[in-house]
Amino acid sequence: MSLPPDWLEVHEGDAPLVLSFPHTGSALPAELAKDFLSPWLARRDADWWVHELYAFAQQMGATTVRSAISRSVIDLNRDPSGVSLYPGQNTTGLCPxxxxxxxxxxxxxxxxxADEIQRRRLHYFQPYHDALAAQIARLRQHHGCVVVYDAHSIRSQIPHLFDGQLPQFxxxxxxxxxxxxxSCDNALADVVENLCALSGMSHVRNGRFKGGWITRHYSNTADGVHSLQMELACRGYMHEPAADQLDEHSWPSPLDPDHATPLRHTLAQVLDACLEFARTRSAA
Structure with missing residues (x-):
């Protein structure tokens, strides 16, 4: 078996839960770096520190799959054909x-x-999804039900993409x-939504972010694979500068563990609920 590329990080757990981190990377391949106007701009829209925020998931037995490559190189949560997942809304494409x-x-x-986009699909997109699919298949050999949890974050205010301030969850x-x-049984979606509500923080279900290609592609509820996406507003775990003060000196700000404690508490409850759902379904 060939080793995964050095930008692809896979941790194998035994529990029926897979966490996908397609956007937490900030690496720019040397051969592409000179093409970007600014390294900071090319890295700015990462899901900053999200894999660190969920570091406890591995201790719960979860499998994690993460790319270290910037989403500006290729977006691993977009339809590889280039078709928009959000018709009529402002969004970014496969190779933004x-x-x-x-x-x-x-x-x-x-x-x-077109040739360069295809090269990136083969070099980055395909290995990530081969790894994610392989981990789901591995766990399905041992569990009757598996939950795929696609983890994301974004700045709280981006007028080009949405109005006002984004809910926390x-x-x-x-x-x-x-x-x-x-993409998943309503029972799972209900309990996750209820936990978000109990946190006292703002939340929405299928609002501006209804789930990207990963959520849609890997969902197969008839075969025991239930998927969901959680998009967090960054303000829950790091300090966001005002929009007119956003620059390479102020962004990204570091993850603040103390500030993140309430958010992380709810996320742990959410992953517990995902595991309980999968184990209950597997037993049945």
Whole structure:
């Protein structure tokens, strides 16, 4: 068996839970770095520190799959065909050309063409999803039910993508056809939503972020694979600068463990609920 590429991090657990971290990376391959206008812009929209926020998941027996590559190189949570997951809404593509704030990422004439996009699909997208699919299949050999939890975060205010301030918890359960509440059993979505509500923090189910390609692609409830996406507002675990003060000196700010404690407490309850759901279904 060949070793995974050095940017792909896989931790194998035995519990029926897989956490996917497709956007926490900030690495820019040397051969591409010169094409970007600014390394900071190319890294700015990462899901900063999310894999660290969920570090306790491995102690629960969860499997984790993480890419260290910046989403500006290729977005591992987009449809590889390039079809938009959010028709009619502002979003970024498979190989983004702009930041979340609609600023250009590339120097003029250095944008990826069709051949380069295909190269990135083969070099980055495919290995990540081969690894994720392999881990789901491995766990399905031992458990009748597995939960795939796609972990994300984003700045609380990005006018180009959504109005106002994003809720703290954004639960997405869009299935293969994009219809909400089809990527997992309603019983699982209900208990996760209830835990978010009990936290006292703001939350929404299938709001602006209904679930990306990972949630939709890996969902197979008939075969015991239930998937969901959790998009967190960054303010729950790090200090966000005001929008007009966002620059390479203020962003990203570090993860604040004390500030993150309430959020992390609820996330631990959520993952416990995912495990309980999977184990109960497996036993049945």
């Amino acid at each position: 050309l702009t930041t979340f704030d609609n600023q250009p990422l590339y120097r003029a004439g250095r944008e990826p063409d 954004n639960l997405g359960t869009a299935g293969p056809d994009g219809t909400p509440d089809t």
